[in-house]
Amino acid sequence: MSEAAVSSAGLRKVLKLPQIIALYIGSVIGSGILLIPGMAAEAAGPASILAWLIMSILVVPMAVTMGLLASKYPSAGGVSHFAKLAFGPQYGNLVGWFFLLSVPLGGPVLAVTGAQYIGVLLRFGHDQVYAVAFVLVMLPIILNLFGLKLAGKVQTAVIAMILAILLLAVFAAVPHHSAEHFTPFAPHGWLSVARAAGLLFWCFIGWEAVTHLSSEFVDPEKDAIRGVLWSAGIVAALYFAVAYFTIATGSYGGTASAASLSLMVQLSLGEAGGWVVAIAALFICFAAHNAYASAAARIAYTLAKEGAAPRAFGAVSRRFGTPVGGLLFIAAGSLVTLSLLYSGTVSLAQLIQWPNATFVATYIAGCLAGVRLLKGSKLGKAAALTSLASTLCLYPFLGWSALYPPVIAAIVYVIHRRTRNSNM
Numbered sequence: 001m002s003e004a005a006v007s008s009a010g011l012r013k014v015l016k017l018p019q020i021i022a023l024y025i026g027s028v029i030g031s032g033i034l035l036i037p038g039m040a041a042e043a044a045g046p047a048s049i050l051a052w053l054i055m056s057i058l059v060v061p062m063a064v065t066m067g068l069l070a071s072k073y074p075s076a077g078g079v080s081h082f083a084k085l086a087f088g089p090q091y092g093n094l095v096g097w098f099f100l101l102s103v104p105l106g107g108p109v110l111a112v113t114g115a116q117y118i119g120v121l122l123r124f125g126h127d128q129v130y131a132v133a134f135v136l137v138m139l140p141i142i143l144n145l146f147g148l149k150l151a152g153k154v155q156t157a158v159i160a161m162i163l164a165i166l167l168l169a170v171f172a173a174v175p176h177h178s179a180e181h182f183t184p185f186a187p188h189g190w191l192s193v194a195r196a197a198g199l200l201f202w203c204f205i206g207w208e209a210v211t212h213l214s215s216e217f218v219d220p221e222k223d224a225i226r227g228v229l230w231s232a233g234i235v236a237a238l239y240f241a242v243a244y245f246t247i248a249t250g251s252y253g254g255t256a257s258a259a260s261l262s263l264m265v266q267l268s269l270g271e272a273g274g275w276v277v278a279i280a281a282l283f284i285c286f287a288a289h290n291a292y293a294s295a296a297a298r299i300a301y302t303l304a305k306e307g308a309a310p311r312a313f314g315a316v317s318r319r320f321g322t323p324v325g326g327l328l329f330i331a332a333g334s335l336v337t338l339s340l341l342y343s344g345t346v347s348l349a350q351l352i353q354w355p356n357a358t359f360v361a362t363y364i365a366g367c368l369a370g371v372r373l374l375k376g377s378k379l380g381k382a383a384a385l386t387s388l389a390s391t392l393c394l395y396p397f398l399g400w401s402a403l404y405p406p407v408i409a410a411i412v413y414v415i416h417r418r419t420r421n422s423n424m
Helices: 003-010 017-028 032-072 078-087 089-100 103-122 126-145 152-176 191-204 207-216 220-248 254-305 324-343 353-373 378-422
Strands: none
Touching (some): 017 220, 032 103, 032 191, 032 207, 032 254, 032 353, 032 378, 078 089, 089 254, 089 353, 103 254, 103 353, 126 324, 152 220, 152 254, 191 353, 191 378, 220 254
């Protein structure tokens, strides 16, 4: 038996339910908690709490679908792999493009979010905030050029830090709760609740991230479902608590929305609490961008090798063996996006909706694949159909950003046609 086979066999049966739950929680809870509660409250007022309830319910069949697909079709390709199995390589590559073109938009969102948390404490001006954001955008890309990655222990520490900060923020906000902050309840109309729900999707992505580990579950058939159900409940409870106290303490509105978590902690702990959150926010945003940039660069490389992307995307550093073509694409796109944010051409609240739309489209693709691939399972098919219906209903409320995935699909189609014609 080869070394690879031995390694694969040795890793199959090591993850039990507690570890699976921790992995799912760490994959779903991330930078969104730093930014979205305040933005959602600003968009829909206190009624945004209803959007959190709606998403907490809708996420259960979505998580179950991803869990079942992970247990039945384990692969590092995630949703892209499921789409390939269900509908063919072209559709799988399209899902890969959705992810690739999310990162040059989502990376600057992460960077500016982390920079604003520091800016609130140090009373930074506009230029200073964006100088920090520039470093946060470029540093992970530069590190990836040299083949450096954050260690697993560091990523685990980030997860523990996020959970600790969420609990700290909730307990710090309890004494400052006021019912007055819930009136008027829906100042922007009830339609704003649906629009806020679309924005909240950013906080509930990540269920597909653990799919490549499903072959290592001790009992994947049972624990994949139990794991997503437990983690969905914990994630929903944490998000709802933070969102509720963001509203109950009035920690949102204007520039405060981008640093609402910090403001909540400072209510009881003062500037010291704000510093804890700010430093953690920098670390969280850096870690998330590092992971996404690394993954997207490798997706660019894979797409190029399959003829689904320009050849330049497949360039590899001879010295370090890293996907330099993909990283340069991400760097260029991120700098353009950061420039648009800096100039005020687009706001953070507007920009985040665009990568959010591609994630919604990715989950639609995953649910469609689930309907076909899980047809032998009553639970799987019901979960896939339910999550497909809910994401399709949510899609129109994305606004203009709903056009982003179809534009990507059109570009991918043109590239595919040109590549096919050049090979004929």
